[in-house]
Amino acid sequence: MKILVADDSRVMRQIVIRTLRQAGYSGHDVVEAGDGKEALDLVRSEAPDLVLSDWNMPEMNGIDLLTTLRASGSTVPFGFVTSEGSEDMRARAATAGALFLIAKPFTPETFGDALSGVLG
Amino acid sequence: MTVEAPELWDVLSIAGEVWTSFIGPDEPLVPAGEEAFPVAWSGAVSVTGDWSGMVVVEMPEHCAVAATSRMLMIDEPSQADVSDAVGELVNMVGGNVKCLLFGENSLSLPVVALGRVTPPGDAVEVCRADLQWSEGPLRITVHSVAQSGVTS
Numbered sequence: 001m002k003i004l005v006a007d008d009s010r011v012m013r014q015i016v017i018r019t020l021r022q023a024g025y026s027g028h029d030v031v032e033a034g035d036g037k038e039a040l041d042l043v044r045s046e047a048p049d050l051v052l053s054d055w056n057m058p059e060m061n062g063i064d065l066l067t068t069l070r071a072s073g074s075t076v077p078f079g080f081v082t083s084e085g086s087e088d089m090r091a092r093a094a095t096a097g098a099l100f101l102i103a104k105p106f107t108p109e110t111f112g113d114a115l116s117g118v119l120g
Numbered sequence: 121m122t123v124e125a126p127e128l129w130d131v132l133s134i135a136g137e138v139w140t141s142f143i144g145p146d147e148p149l150v151p152a153g154e155e156a157f158p159v160a161w162s163g164a165v166s167v168t169g170d171w172s173g174m175v176v177v178e179m180p181e182h183c184a185v186a187a188t189s190r191m192l193m194i195d196e197p198s199q200a201d202v203s204d205a206v207g208e209l210v211n212m213v214g215g216n217v218k219c220l221l222f223g224e225n226s227l228s229l230p231v232v233a234l235g236r237v238t239p240p241g242d243a244v245e246v247c248r249a250d251l252q253w254s255e256g257p258l259r260i261t262v263h264s265v266a267q268s269g270v271t272s
Contacts, residue, residue, distance in 0.1 A: 008229070009205075009207065010204055011191050011208050015142060056215070056227055056229060057229075083212045083214070083215025084216075084218060084219055085216075104138075104212045
């Protein structure tokens, strides 16, 4: 499977990728995007099986990315990995079509719980 | 649970969780006495809305480099890596502080500076955490401001 990791922090992208491995999801292809606009382009060109996206990013934020994807007919499974994990943000994410919201800081166990239904 | 303004206990709890998750489970961040140190790196995020303010993280050089090294699991991070890591640390602390607050608020992208970030002139320090970990001291401050803004 191919996973797109979108975050404007390269450090955080590396932590997300490492945590995927620690959660037992090794062997997947990973594509990285530094903002929402780049992620939108990569969803169209790379056709990932899952998008893990930050919320607060330059150019295009995560919720606008998800809304744009759904408006264009994309049904790619989408989850947020963000420092803002309030109930309000979780509700907004779910309403827009996100499968889950993982709040930073996170652990491999958090990833395992969120991804078990998506990556198997 | 939401609060009118963040308190020291909130900041200590959030920072401790960030540290044990991303710096290392055996690297506890503990409250320390106020200690003067040369601030080489600062990161700040602004919260605007029903509560407006700034969250600032300050570290000496060796602390910022060591934290970046742990986060990336590399020995010699570049200056760009350190800037990125400091920004992500304050983003996580600020994002979690924002989640505690009552009302509608939004979080800015992080600003990172070599040296100190200067809060706006009307900023009022509402919370200050002087902390220590194995690599040295760091400081987290929360400022309430009438109009949010950051200068460096």
